[in-house]
Amino acid sequence: MTIHELHQKLVAKELxxxxxxxxxxxxxAKTEPTVHAYLADSHEQALxxxxxxxxxxxxxxxxSPLAGIPGAVKDNICIKDQQATCASRMLENxxxxxxxxxxxxxxxxxxVSLGKLNMDEFAMGSSSESxxxxxxxxxxxxxxxxxxxxxxxxxxxxxxxxVWALGSDTGGSVRQPASYCGVVGLKPTxxxxxxxxxxxxxxxxxxxxxxxxxxxxxxxxxxxxxGHDHRxxxxxxxxxxxxxxxxxxxVKGLKIGMPKEYxxxxxxxxxxxxxxxxxxxxxxxxxxIVEVSLPTSKYALSAYYIIALAEAxxxxxxxxxxxxxxxxxxxxxxxxxxxxRSQGFGAEVQRRILLGTYVLSSGYYDAYYLKALKARRLxxxxxxxxxxxxxxxLTPTAPNTAFKFGEKINDPLSMYLEDICTTPVNLAGIPGxxxxxxxxxxxxxxxxxxxxxxxxxxxxxxxxxxxxxxxPECNKIASIGEVTL
Amino acid sequence: xxxxxxxxxxxxxxxxxxxSEENMGTVEKALNxxxxxxxxxxxxxxxxxEPMAHAVPLYNVFRKDEVIPSLPHDLAMQNAPEExxxxxxxxxxxxx
Numbered sequence: 001m002t003i004h005e006l007h008q009k010l011v012a013k014e015l016x017x018x019x020x021x022x023x024x025x026x027x028x029a030k031t032e033p034t035v036h037a038y039l040a041d042s043h044e045q046a047l048x049x050x051x052x053x054x055x056x057x058x059x060x061x062x063x064s065p066l067a068g069i070p071g072a073v074k075d076n077i078c079i080k081d082q083q084a085t086c087a088s089r090m091l092e093n094x095x096x097x098x099x100x101x102x103x104x105x106x107x108x109x110x111x112v113s114l115g116k117l118n119m120d121e122f123a124m125g126s127s128s129e130s131x132x133x134x135x136x137x138x139x140x141x142x143x144x145x146x147x148x149x150x151x152x153x154x155x156x157x158x159x160x161x162x163v164w165a166l167g168s169d170t171g172g173s174v175r176q177p178a179s180y181c182g183v184v185g186l187k188p189t190x191x192x193x194x195x196x197x198x199x200x201x202x203x204x205x206x207x208x209x210x211x212x213x214x215x216x217x218x219x220x221x222x223x224x225x226x227g228h229d230h231r232x233x234x235x236x237x238x239x240x241x242x243x244x245x246x247x248x249x250x251v252k253g254l255k256i257g258m259p260k261e262y263x264x265x266x267x268x269x270x271x272x273x274x275x276x277x278x279x280x281x282x283x284x285x286x287x288x289i290v291e292v293s294l295p296t297s298k299y300a301l302s303a304y305y306i307i308a309l310a311e312a313x314x315x316x317x318x319x320x321x322x323x324x325x326x327x328x329x330x331x332x333x334x335x336x337x338x339x340x341r342s343q344g345f346g347a348e349v350q351r352r353i354l355l356g357t358y359v360l361s362s363g364y365y366d367a368y369y370l371k372a373l374k375a376r377r378l379x380x381x382x383x384x385x386x387x388x389x390x391x392x393x394l395t396p397t398a399p400n401t402a403f404k405f406g407e408k409i410n411d412p413l414s415m416y417l418e419d420i421c422t423t424p425v426n427l428a429g430i431p432g433x434x435x436x437x438x439x440x441x442x443x444x445x446x447x448x449x450x451x452x453x454x455x456x457x458x459x460x461x462x463x464x465x466x467x468x469x470x471x472p473e474c475n476k477i478a479s480i481g482e483v484t485l
Numbered sequence: 486x487x488x489x490x491x492x493x494x495x496x497x498x499x500x501x502x503x504x505s506e507e508n509m510g511t512v513e514k515a516l517n518x519x520x521x522x523x524x525x526x527x528x529x530x531x532x533x534x535e536p537m538a539h540a541v542p543l544y545n546v547f548r549k550d551e552v553i554p555s556l557p558h559d560l561a562m563q564n565a566p567e568e569x570x571x572x573x574x575x576x577x578x579x580x581x
Binding site: 095345374 | 496497499504512515516518520522526527528531534538540543546563565573575576580
């Protein structure tokens with residue numbers, strides 16, 4: 001059940017958009033009691049848009065590739081008059097009075113959204129366990145986490161309770177859950193997609209990206225959401241290409257680099273085997289596999305956490321009980337803010353604010369924050385040099401497959417280590433995609449990450465698409481995800 | 486570098502967060518675990534390296550000086566916890 005297949009059915013009038021939307025809503029009712037991907041529903045609005053799409057089809061109008069195909073949106077992206085809680089008590093009753101730019105763009109495409117998706121609180125986490133409201137499970141096995149922070153996005157697509165979803169990726173939050181749930185997750189180039197209306201975590205790293213069933217769908221969604229936006233001063237100017245044109249089944253002559261540091265100790269042996277097999281597939285298709293070295297990558301996780309938490313401490317200072325969000329009454333302003341923040345934020349968010357404040361505070365700024373910004377430069381320079389030699393880099397998305405609930409939640413550092421392969425990508429601002437690359441012996445999916453230079457999404461799509469065509473068994477769907485239309 | 490309880494209390498005040506005595510031990514351990522991990526950055530030779538705050542070099546992002554609609558006042562106030570005459574209302578700031 002992909003966007004492109006369903007679009008064909010809609011256009012051929014084999015299925016109406018209302019029938020499709022009702023079918024996915026019915027399927028969702030079956031999966032949600034176990035998967036819990038959603039925090040809120042918008043079925044009425046969804047059916048109203050679907051009916052409009054059916055009218056357009058009946059009138060012989062051309063519909064957009066996404067029109068009438070039910071998707072869903074992570075709960076840190078603002079949709080006017082629908083809650084945006086960020087899975088936090090702090091924003092439990094927050095109803096945005098405006099649309100994010102991506103939502104405006106999608107509205108123009110007659111998008112259908114079934115609701116808002118669960119996540120780690122304020123996108124801080126790698127398992128979605130830090131959500132204040134729901135425990136999303138992995139559609140492949142409910143004992144396992146879906147990954148995070150866009151756990152609801154990945155789980156809904158894998159479970160078939162959404163055909164596509166929007167997530168956000170600050171240090172791997174689209175790619176890592178996509179990898180854990182066996183679906184496709186794309187983090188676009190920093191600045192390719194507007195961040196206006198995305199509730200900020202770490203502004204120099206945040207980027208909205210699609211979670212989909214296949215690579216073609218990722219290109220379709222990116223086409224719909226990318227583009228310059230004057231309301232985001234970090235938005236890259238200029239026209240965007242039609243990304244679906246890059247879906248070419250051919251990697252002949254392509255140079256694919258495998259950075260040896262990503263295949264060192266700490267990498268699960270089954271993940272390693274799957275990726276080495278994938279490299280052989282590429283070789284068999286005429287690509288050249290090159291070993292490259294990115295020695296500073298080892299330090300990326302440290303630089304990432306310092307920078308992300310510093311920015312988070314600053315971004316989350318706005319939740320003071322004054323203008324929106326939770327307010328816990330008190331006699332004076334400082335006490336009001338302190339009570340509001342202590343009750344409104346969960347433990348992980350509070351830890352990250354404390355650390356972020358610490359690394360920015362007088363006396364420690366040079367030791368931590370400034371060092372991290374310099375390390376960031378080295379990491380970016382290394383990627384630049386690597387891309388002088390190769391077209392694409394191939395790495396694991398995460399060092400392991402999905403873990404079980406409770407395994408890491410009380411040890412923040414072990415949780416952070418799950419982001420070791422994805423965080424360098426956000427620091428460098430380059431695009432990365434995670435695609436399914438096989439399964440571990442316990443049945444859980446393995447993800448492969450492909451990376452390209454800034455604004456190199458086209459070569460990513462081509463490389464990812466070619467592997468997808470070569471490995472149909474990698475794209476197996478979780479049994480819970482089979483939707484009856 | 487280790488962060489002690491006194492320092493955590495100072496940072497908590499700056500962050501407007503209240504850490505209860507019973508949570509202090511957990512917070513202290515979590516913070517020190519992360520800080521000792523990120524101390525590995527000291528191994529890097531960063532002499533003369535220009536800090537990088539943003540991955541995409543965009544400078545002086547201008548737009549035309551035109552009036553365009555922005556969020557109306559009533560919508561901006563829609564989520565206010567407490568409001569009076571179109572202003573956000575907060576507890577007394579300066580004591581009598």
